Amino acid sequence: MRIAHEANAELGREVEQALTPAEVEAVALAGPPTPGAVEALQAAHASGRAVAVVSNNSAECVQRFVELHGLADYVAKIVGRPTGQPHLMKPNPFPLITAAERMHMDVTNCMLIGDSLTDIQAAHAAGTTVIGYANKPHKADLFAEAQADTITDEMQTIADALTTA
Numbered sequence: 001m002r003i004a005h006e007a008n009a010e011l012g013r014e015v016e017q018a019l020t021p022a023e024v025e026a027v028a029l030a031g032p033p034t035p036g037a038v039e040a041l042q043a044a045h046a047s048g049r050a051v052a053v054v055s056n057n058s059a060e061c062v063q064r065f066v067e068l069h070g071l072a073d074y075v076a077k078i079v080g081r082p083t084g085q086p087h088l089m090k091p092n093p094f095p096l097i098t099a100a101e102r103m104h105m106d107v108t109n110c111m112l113i114g115d116s117l118t119d120i121q122a123a124h125a126a127g128t129t130v131i132g133y134a135n136k137p138h139k140a141d142l143f144a145e146a147q148a149d150t151i152t153d154e155m156q157t158i159a160d161a162l163t164t165a
Helices: 002-007 009-029 037-046 059-068 094-102 117-126 139-145 155-164
Strands: 052-054 077-079 111-114 129-133 150-152
Touching: 002 009, 009 059, 037 155, 052 094, 059 077, 077 094, 094 117, 111 117, 117 129, 117 139, 129 139, 129 155, 139 150, 150 155
Parallel strands: 052 077, 111 129, 129 150
Antiparallel strands: none
């Protein structure tokens, strides 16, 4: 989508207009949440922490996933890809800053759990603590090199840490 926008603004809009409904439709095929993710959301909620989902996917797509899996009580805000502005997607810190502002928080007091290099980069750019979720074997080294504050390969570990915090 970034490439389409860079090549031609109108083409970029057309790609995005097609992509968003396709993402929403694909939610039905995406399967269940990552193992341990629901427990992490529940633990964050129980500890009084607010959760925002920040995604390079459309907010509509994320909202549909949250609704489909009954997670709305655990997600306070959703910040998706900025419409028509792919340059503001992660690794740009814009989505993280936007989420923090919508939650009336200082972004430097937030923490991002991310599963991509762009997540780690965006968190660093925003001054946010970042946990690298290495959901594939090669990612642990990648996240270590990118200087994630901590790295885990299990979301349940995050849920456990939030429960004891």
